Amino acid sequence: xxxxxxxxxxxxxxxxxxxxxxxxxxxxxxxxxxxxxxxxxxxxxxxxxxxxxxxxxxxxxxxxxxxxxxxxxxxxxxxxxxxxxxxxxxxxxxxxxxxxxxxxxxxxxxxxxxxxxxxxxxxxxxxxxxxxxxxxxxxxxxxxxxxxxxxxxxxxxxxxxxxxxxxxxxxxxxxxxxxxxxxxxxxxxxxxxxxxxxxxxxxxxxxxxxxxxxxxxxxxxxxxxxxxxxxxxxxxxxxxxxxxxxxxxxxxxxxxxxxxxxxxxxxxxxxxxxxxxxxxxxxxxxxxxxxxxxxxxxxxxxxxxxxxxxxxxxxxxxxxxxxxxxxxxxxxxxxxxxxxxxxxxxxxxxxxxxxxxxxxxxxxxxxxxxxxxxxxxxxxxxxxxxxxxxxxxxxxxxxx
Amino acid sequence: xxxxxxxxxxxxxxxxxxxxxxxxxxxxxxxxxxxxxxxxxxxxxxxxxxxxxxxxxxxxxxxxxxxxxxxxxxxxxxxxxxxxxxxxxxxxxxxxxxxxxxxxxxxxxxxxxxxxxxxxxxxxxxxxxxxxxxxxxxxxxxxxxxxxxxxxxxxxxxxxxxxxxxxxxxxxxxxxxxxxxxxxxxxxxxxxxxxxxxxxxxxxxxxxxxxxxxxxxxxxxxxxxxxxxxxxxxxxxxxxxxxxxxxxxxxxxxxxxxxxxxxxxxxxxxxxxxxxxxxxxxxxxxxxxxxxxxxxxxxxxxxxx
Numbered sequence: 001x002x003x004x005x006x007x008x009x010x011x012x013x014x015x016x017x018x019x020x021x022x023x024x025x026x027x028x029x030x031x032x033x034x035x036x037x038x039x040x041x042x043x044x045x046x047x048x049x050x051x052x053x054x055x056x057x058x059x060x061x062x063x064x065x066x067x068x069x070x071x072x073x074x075x076x077x078x079x080x081x082x083x084x085x086x087x088x089x090x091x092x093x094x095x096x097x098x099x100x101x102x103x104x105x106x107x108x109x110x111x112x113x114x115x116x117x118x119x120x121x122x123x124x125x126x127x128x129x130x131x132x133x134x135x136x137x138x139x140x141x142x143x144x145x146x147x148x149x150x151x152x153x154x155x156x157x158x159x160x161x162x163x164x165x166x167x168x169x170x171x172x173x174x175x176x177x178x179x180x181x182x183x184x185x186x187x188x189x190x191x192x193x194x195x196x197x198x199x200x201x202x203x204x205x206x207x208x209x210x211x212x213x214x215x216x217x218x219x220x221x222x223x224x225x226x227x228x229x230x231x232x233x234x235x236x237x238x239x240x241x242x243x244x245x246x247x248x249x250x251x252x253x254x255x256x257x258x259x260x261x262x263x264x265x266x267x268x269x270x271x272x273x274x275x276x277x278x279x280x281x282x283x284x285x286x287x288x289x290x291x292x293x294x295x296x297x298x299x300x301x302x303x304x305x306x307x308x309x310x311x312x313x314x315x316x317x318x319x320x321x322x323x324x325x326x327x328x329x330x331x332x333x334x335x336x337x338x339x340x341x342x343x344x345x346x347x348x349x350x351x352x353x354x355x356x357x358x359x360x361x362x363x364x365x366x367x368x369x370x371x372x373x374x375x376x377x378x379x380x381x382x383x384x385x386x387x388x389x390x391x392x393x394x395x396x397x398x399x400x
Numbered sequence: 401x402x403x404x405x406x407x408x409x410x411x412x413x414x415x416x417x418x419x420x421x422x423x424x425x426x427x428x429x430x431x432x433x434x435x436x437x438x439x440x441x442x443x444x445x446x447x448x449x450x451x452x453x454x455x456x457x458x459x460x461x462x463x464x465x466x467x468x469x470x471x472x473x474x475x476x477x478x479x480x481x482x483x484x485x486x487x488x489x490x491x492x493x494x495x496x497x498x499x500x501x502x503x504x505x506x507x508x509x510x511x512x513x514x515x516x517x518x519x520x521x522x523x524x525x526x527x528x529x530x531x532x533x534x535x536x537x538x539x540x541x542x543x544x545x546x547x548x549x550x551x552x553x554x555x556x557x558x559x560x561x562x563x564x565x566x567x568x569x570x571x572x573x574x575x576x577x578x579x580x581x582x583x584x585x586x587x588x589x590x591x592x593x594x595x596x597x598x599x600x601x602x603x604x605x606x607x608x609x610x611x612x613x614x615x616x617x618x619x620x621x622x623x624x625x626x627x628x629x630x631x632x633x634x635x636x637x638x639x640x641x642x643x644x645x646x647x648x649x650x651x652x653x654x655x656x657x658x659x660x661x662x663x664x665x666x667x668x669x670x671x672x673x674x675x676x677x678x679x680x681x682x683x684x685x686x687x688x689x690x691x692x693x694x695x696x697x698x699x700x701x702x703x704x705x
Contacts, residue, residue: 022586024590026590027590030434030436030593033434034430034433034434037429037430037433037434038406038426038429038430044422045406045422045426048406048422048423048426048427049426049430051423052423052426052427052430052593052594052595053430053593055594056439056586056589056590056592056594057583057586057589057594058441058580058596061596170470170471170542171469171470171471172470172471172473172542172544173471173473184483185481185483188481188483188486188487191490192490192501192504192505192508193501195494195501196487196490196491196494196504290635293637294635294636294637298579298581299580299581299582299583300582302581302582303470324677328637328677
């Protein structure tokens, strides 16, 4: 193969990598080997060969197409990818436009940017019996009142929380002395030592595996004061457990699982800020759940997933739609938990339209307003029943 | 025979009534030429499994299929010992007065007592032409199996502790499919040639239905395809795939329909839509609207001989 072409190909691989498509040297080798079998002058054949050897994820195909088009128009040109080339890549989540807001997540907005909020009246904690160590105070302090130092302290506490969701039984078997199924293979092998006499029986039982956890967190205006702490919570959660999928929603749904993979929490939250465009706007829970059910449910709700929705239930969207989507969501997961920060306030009643519509389809309705409530949640997840609770039929329920 | 160009693959597939675009044909051609597995992803019903079947026909070889499910393990994917026969054999040896343990062991753990599951079958095939191995819906299997497969795909050998290592003379032609209900690990996919099968365009889907159901009237076929194409634009939980288009066309044929009308659409919608919510949404008003658009589209559809 000509040296020039090879050099261009290597640069093409590098350009793809710069654009976020993870091309490995192995894949580059495969591509070069593939070129021996196709007519190189044929641009279409060249394109298809590159596409099936260099890309291995569906979501990278659109980026690949753009980079290919740009790069091979004039491979001699070189230089960096022009800004904007990848900006308009069509994705399933970019259907509607939204007011963009380059928010710095994890940091409170500058004070002069918005009118000062009237101080909420102090909340009297019901349980006065606890000790007043600083940690203890922190545990019961409402998230919205946390200072920067307290957030850091809270993070350390959250990292200590153990999230052991009740495990599910898989169909895979493993040796277990008290198992319920005879392990014929081992029993037979051992029996040979005793001239084929089954002196000792060996048993197997079902292996247990953790359930995936899917979190949908409301980041609309009414949730703004909790959002910062909740994102810290989601980050901690993503790093203490495997199989956590995270989404945020306001007027649209955004998957932030990959953003939260950054070890460094500030970097992770900045990444979330770049990705999410509907901070502190309105709420359309129904529409967002609809998008989730249609585009994501089949991919992330397998294997007995536990779903947690974190929202105050203030909804400006279609209530009938919300009811329908809640019903579908409940039917497709193992357990549907709604965490409401307002539920921690004394005297709160879930009377909003959205909350009313959602309630019949929720398995657990729990508060999430301070660290103590998170501990409660962790304890609850550990004690989930082995069977899913009875599902209601929405068509009857919808009339309520 | 192994094709020598992408065009030849397209022609051969067409001869076996599979309509493929150049992208897929290129991936298939390179998979055969480079001896790499072909990894096909896409929504259900777009013809992923069909590729393997057609490929086996086209190469004149055997198709070995492994359907994945959760908990799929070595015993159902690779091999299992035939315990009942082993126990019987032990008793017979005993009756014959065999006292030497090592000889008993050697006898009952011999290939004669092995039940060969698909992966072992694929490695042991020895009739000159490597078989086509279809690993269907890999996304349903768990990560442990994926890791095992990764190893198998690079070494083409399996070790059975009691017998030894079985190595493939010629690696099989491997086709892996996934409905993407979960992400398959990149390490596995990178070993493969990756292709995403999309829903077909009007022209392609028309050709597919013509190729598969040539007895369907041409007019009906146009209308059916135009209707399904319109249906895919709706916001549905499960958009119908090509498999559903073919089912529906067959259903309409069985009902002796020569063209679409609102009544028959409402009655046969179950062949296309598999969720009650979707059926309720489309039936009646929406179906009539779609039909009107589809009929228009069917009349002026370009590029059909």
